[in-house]
Amino acid sequence: MILEDSSNSDHRVETRLLLNNLQSFEFIFQLLLMRNILGITNDLSQALQRKDQDIVNAMSLVKVSKDRLQKMREDGWHNLLCEVSLFCEKQNIDIVNMDDAFVLQGKPGVNFKRQLQELNNRFTEVSSELLICVASLNPRDSFFAFDKEKLVNLARFYPSEFSSLELTGIGNQLENYIKDVRSCEQFSNLDGISDLSRKMVETRRHIVYPMVYLLLKLALLLPMATATVERSFSAMKFVKNQMRNRMGDEFLNGCLVTYFESDIFDSVENEKILQRFQNMTSRRGKL
Structure with missing residues (x-):
C-alpha cells in the first residue's frame, strides 16, 4: 500500500528496498533457520523462565537442546534447503542456484555455532553439575529429590567453606537431617529451598544441622541464569x-x-x- 499509494517518494523508495529484501531467498532461508533453532530451544527457554524451576529437568533440556542443534547442524541442511525452496516456489521468489559461484560471507552454520556456544558458555559441565546438586535440596514431595552423594559433592565445590574434616562428617549429618525433616509435620508442603531455610531457622534446626544450613545458604546465593x-x-x-x-x-x-x-x-x-x-x-x- 505504501509503495503504490504513498505521496512521499522517499517512503516509496525505502518500501521497495524492504520488499526486495523480504522477498529474497536469503531472507527466507534465515527466517526458517531461526524458526527451527528457536523451536528447538523453546522448551528450555520456558523452563528457565518459570519461577518454580525444576533444575533437574532443565538440565536435561539443556542436553537435549545441544544434541538436537548438533544433529541439525550435521544432518539438517538438505531438509532445510528443500523447505526453503518449496516456500519460495509457492511465493514466486527466485530460488538461488546452489551450483553457481558464490562468495562466502561468514562461516557455514554460524547460527548453530552461536547457539551451541551460548548454551556451552552458560551451562558448562561444572555449572550443570552444580545446579543438579543444588536441586537435591528441594523439599517438595517429602524431599523426593534428596540425594546425599550429590549434596556431599556440592560441599566439595566450596573448599573454603568446608574443611576436610567437615567433608568427612557431612554425610552422617545429611542422613540425620533427612530422617528428621521427613518425619516432621512442619516440613511438609514446603515450596522451595527458601521456604526450607526459613523453616529451619524457625525450628532452630539451623543450629542442629549447621553444615546442611550452610549448603542452603550457598544454594540461595548461587547466581542462576534466569x-x-x-x-x-x-x-x-x-x-x-x-x-x-x-x-x-x-x-x-x-x-x-x-x-x-x-x-x-x-x-x-x-x-x-x-x-x-x-x-x-x-x-x-x-x-
Whole structure:
C-alpha cells in the first residue's frame, strides 16, 4: 500500500528496498533457520523462565537442546534447503542456484555455532553439575529429590567453606537431617529451598544441622541464569545511561529497586511519599 499509494517518494523508495529484501531467498532461508533453532530451544527457554524451576529437568533440556542443534547442524541442511525452496516456489521468489559461484560471507552454520556456544558458555559441565546438586535440596514431595552423594559433592565445590574434616562428617549429618525433616509435620508442603531455610531457622534446626544450613545458604546465593537476572542487567542500561553515568552505587541501587518493583510502587500514593520526605527533612533540620 505504501509503495503504490504513498505521496512521499522517499517512503516509496525505502518500501521497495524492504520488499526486495523480504522477498529474497536469503531472507527466507534465515527466517526458517531461526524458526527451527528457536523451536528447538523453546522448551528450555520456558523452563528457565518459570519461577518454580525444576533444575533437574532443565538440565536435561539443556542436553537435549545441544544434541538436537548438533544433529541439525550435521544432518539438517538438505531438509532445510528443500523447505526453503518449496516456500519460495509457492511465493514466486527466485530460488538461488546452489551450483553457481558464490562468495562466502561468514562461516557455514554460524547460527548453530552461536547457539551451541551460548548454551556451552552458560551451562558448562561444572555449572550443570552444580545446579543438579543444588536441586537435591528441594523439599517438595517429602524431599523426593534428596540425594546425599550429590549434596556431599556440592560441599566439595566450596573448599573454603568446608574443611576436610567437615567433608568427612557431612554425610552422617545429611542422613540425620533427612530422617528428621521427613518425619516432621512442619516440613511438609514446603515450596522451595527458601521456604526450607526459613523453616529451619524457625525450628532452630539451623543450629542442629549447621553444615546442611550452610549448603542452603550457598544454594540461595548461587547466581542462576534466569530471565529475572537477565532482565535486571538489561534494565541497568536504562537506569544508568549516558546522562547519568556518574551515578553512585547507593543511588543506583535505589533507582533499580523502584524500577524492578514498579508494580508495588505504583500502589503507593504520592501524598504518602511526599509526607515521608517532609518528615525526613524536618528531622535532619532538627539534628
